[in-house]
Structures are given as structure tokens and as C-alpha cells.
Amino acid sequence: AQKITQTQPGMFVQEKEAVTLDCTYDTSDPSYGLFWYKQPSSGEMIFLIYQGSYDQQNATEGRYSLNFQKARKSANLVISASQLGDSAMYFCAMTLRSGGGADGLTFGKGTHLIIQP
Amino acid sequence: DTAVSQTPKYLVTQMGNDKSIKCEQNLGHDTMYWYKQDSKKFLKIMFSYNNKELIINETVPNRFSPKSPDKAHLNLHINSLELGDSAVYFCASSQWETNTGELFFGEGSRLTVL
Numbered sequence: 509a510q511k512i513t514q515t516q517p518g519m520f521v522q523e524k525e526a527v528t529l530d531c532t533y534d535t536s537d538p539s540y541g542l543f544w545y546k547q548p549s550s551g552e553m554i555f556l557i558y559q560g561s562y563d564q565q566n567a568t569e570g571r572y573s574l575n576f577q578k579a580r581k582s583a584n585l586v587i588s589a590s591q592l593g594d595s596a597m598y599f600c601a602m603t604l605r606s607g608g609g610a611d612g613l614t615f616g617k618g619t620h621l622i623i624q625p
Numbered sequence: 626d627t628a629v630s631q632t633p634k635y636l637v638t639q640m641g642n643d644k645s646i647k648c649e650q651n652l653g654h655d656t657m658y659w660y661k662q663d664s665k666k667f668l669k670i671m672f673s674y675n676n677k678e679l680i681i682n683e684t685v686p687n688r689f690s691p692k693s694p695d696k697a698h699l700n701l702h703i704n705s706l707e708l709g710d711s712a713v714y715f716c717a718s719s720q721w722e723t724n725t726g727e728l729f730f731g732e733g734s735r736l737t738v739l
Contacts, residue, residue: 541726548667553715553730560725594689598665603726610656610680610721613728 510535512600512616519621521590528575529585529619531600540604542583543613544574547597556598559583595623628652631716631731638706639739645702646734648716656680657699658728659691660715668715674699675721703736711738 511534521527533542544556559567559574567574575584587594597620601613629650638644650657658681659671673681674693688704703710716731 523652543725545730551713551735552732553717555729558725558727580696599668599739609726610658610673610675610719611726612658612660612670612673612681612717613726618666623656 510537510604511604512602512614514600514616514619516619517617519619521621521623522622523625524589524594527587527590527594527621529587529598529600529621531583531585531616533581533583533600533602535581535602535604537604538600540572540574543601543603544572544583544585544599545599546594546614547599547618548593549596552598557585563590583616590622590623592625595621597621627648629716629718629729629731631714633734634732635735635737636739637737640708642706642707643660643702643704644706644736645700646714646716646736648701648731649732650697650716650718650729652718652720652729653704654720654729655696656721657693657696658717658719659701660698660717662713662715662733664712666674672699672701686733700730706736708738711736717718 513532540561542559546554557569573586597618600616649729656675672691677693693699713733717728
């Protein structure tokens, strides 16, 4: 079974600094997808970024980038120039079948990020 | 227009009662899910349906019964509610064949059992 590990329960970061949120995963399946979701205090789940296991380049979406190190089985999220609105829970997640199915996502325990002015 | 909508958003009830949460998606997806988020914010899949067929049924008490009348709807009925059922329940949807397998989440339904 797949497993996602997020080792940082909480982080405090100064506004405008870059942030790296750690995520490691464990699977023996060669085909998988990795995701990051943001959950602000209002509770909704917001999709941020996706990386497929066969993607050659690291994914980027605006201020978000995913540092994908396949050999290390890590998929860290990097947020550049952090803003107060980035304060939220961040979840790393994985699906075994990159490209669909009904397996859903397996989530890590999350990192609570607080941006300080 | 809300893509995945859940009702009710908040539910407060007594132990032993029966309650239902409804979910509807207008994204044209064929796969829907229920996730439970506990007090420590951990998200765990409970059920998944593809075209009204149950695909995933995790180790969930049989007091929880999902029902999918069509591929746009997935409801969750809970019998004999217990204190430990207090959580936020998220409905989500996706498309079986897709580029990524991304899940689209509803806003969540916060269930409090007293």
C-alpha cells in the first residue's frame, strides 16, 4: 500500500520568504501521481499542483513548484515569496494510477503553515 | 456555479440518531468519493463509486451506507450516530480516465455528535 509522510506538523515563516514543505512517499508501483492541496481555515480543499511519476520536469504553477526527486521518493512543495494568505494546512497526496481510476488519493498528515508579517 | 456541492454544511445531532449528507457534482465526472477528516485533520477515504458502482469500501462501520442514485450524486447515510463520528465529511469527484486523477472537493460537512 502507498504511504505519504509529511514530517513538519507546523511551520512559521516570515512574509516574502520562500517556503519548502516536505513530503516523502512510498510505493512500489511505477505509475503514480503526486498532489498538493491547500486547506485554509475556511475548510475547503484547494488543488495546488500535480506531478506525474513519468513527468521529466518539475511541475510549476505560479508561485508554487514541486521539487520532485524520484530516486529519493520526495515531492516537496516550494512556495516562493510567501504571502499572509498562504497561511493554511497543506496536504501532500498520492494516487497510484496516474491518470484516473477510482482509487482516490492517499493523504499525508499535513503541515500547518503560518506566515508572519 | 458550485462544482461539487454538499448539504448540509453543518449538522449537530444527538448520539443514536440517523442522519444523511447529500452530494452532487455538475462536472460530468463518473467517479465520486467520501472522505472523513478527523479532529487532527487527517483525511481518509471511506468510499468510492464509479458510474454508481461501489469500488472502494474501506474499513468503515456498516452504520455508514453510501448510495449513488446516478453518477452525479453520492449520498452518505449514517445510522446510530456515535461520538466518534464527529468529523468533517468531504465529498469529491474525478473522472476515471483523466490526465492526472485530480479530485475536486466539496466544501465539507461538519458533523457534531453530542
